[in-house]
Amino acid sequence: MTPFQEFDAELEDWNTLSASQPCSGLLLGNGASMAVWHDFYYDSLFEKAKSVSEKPLSQTELSVFDALGTRNFEHVLSALKTASKVNKALAISSASPRKRYYAIKEALINCTQDVHIPWRLMQADTLRCWQQELARYATVYCSNYDLLTPWAVMQAPKQFNDLFDNPSATFELGNALGKGKATRVLYLHGAMHLVKNQEGKARKLNADEATLLSSFAVNHSISALDDVPLFVSEGSSDDKRKSIRYCDYLSFCHEQLMAHKDALCLFGHSLSEQDQHLINALRQAPLKTLCISIYPRSEAFIRFQKNHYAALFADKKLTLRFYNSKTHPLGSSKHSVPVEV
Structure with a gap:
């Protein structure tokens, strides 16, 4: 490994780099979302759910998380x-699991909607840019669970294949190959517009751009358990x-x-300790080149x-x-959209 002090602080221009080194795939990290909405910068959705103003997690609900570790x-x-x-x-007549299920689901709904950019604030130029940029690649791997990528895909759905294009909007392995x-747009950690149904199948919510955020994890029924949100947010x-x-x-x-x-392009991805599963995947992949974005905060930061x-x-050999x-x-x-106060 090259010692820290031997790295320079020079960064390539993406336009020049992409012209000389085409990438067939794009791996999106949270930095891409933060470039649009700074409130996507938070350490833990779980901590947010504990402190959200409307119906936060109670001590009873927190005990379930503790019990399951x-x-x-x-x-x-x-x-x-x-x-x-x-x-x-x-x-067994106990209704406690059902009540806790809906209480935790409601806390999740409230905190995600609290940190997410509202659809009404999304700029047309931003959506167009995301749609056009994502469409340049054969495959987009998105590790974010927010709705920026789904919203971009919805601007030109025929340009994308999210693997849910069937009447039931479910993932079918036989059709995915x-x-x-x-x-292809692959959500590595799931996303807010995806759920697991009663059979454990991944399914995409049927909603338009304006209602997709409000449709997230909504408790449609008090008499039956609904779909479970499919996104890996913590841990x-x-x-x-x-x-x-x-x-x-x-x-x-x-x-x-x-x-x-x-070649694979990484944008806005830190590949930190909690991303070791993604790091392992990249290390196993037959890649020749990784093009990695770095925010030019300072020369020391770039070298680091x-x-x-x-x-x-x-x-x-990469x-x-x-x-x-x-x-x-x-x-x-x-x-970048200013966050509402």
Whole structure:
């Protein structure tokens, strides 16, 4: 590994880099979303749900997370859903699992809508830029669970294939392997517009741009358990790996990343400790080049970031090229929307 002090602070211009090194895939991280809406910068959705102004998690709900040893909402909601089914099968009259299920789901709804950019504030130029930029790639791997990528896809749906294009809007493994000209969009950690239905299948919510955010995880019925939101929001890399393993859609997306060839562009992705499962996938992939965005905060920061990424792939025959995130279309400051107070 190159010592820290040997890295310079130079960053390539994305336009020049992309002209000389085409990338067939794009891996999007939270930095892409933060370039549009700074409130996407938060450490933990779980912590947000504890302090959100409207119906935060109570001590009773928090005890369920503690008992299961996780901060992942999908794990907890799935466990409560199972407990409710078992109670019904055994004629146990306790309604506590069902009540906790809906209370936790409501806290999740409130905190995600609290931090998410409203549709009414999305700029047409930003949506157009995202749609056009994503469509340049054969495959887009999105590790964010917000709605910016789904909203961009909805601007020109024929240009994209999100693998849910069937009458039931469910993921079918047998149909996912077909090739076409449309850009594949794979949500590595799920997303706010995806759910797991009663059979455990991944399904896409049927809503337009203006109602997609308000449709997220809504409790449609008080008499029956609804779909569980499908997004991996919290926990260690091992926790995320478990969630991926138990979902055929997430497993498929992860396997596709592990099989990506040639050159891949990373934008807004720190590849930090909690992303070790993604780092492992990239290390296993038959990649030749990684083009990595770095925000030019300072010369010291640039050198630190270069050192970080170089250390991750030090033993791989992999070319790393670093570019200025501000020169990438998704990193333009013109897309930044002031957060409402």
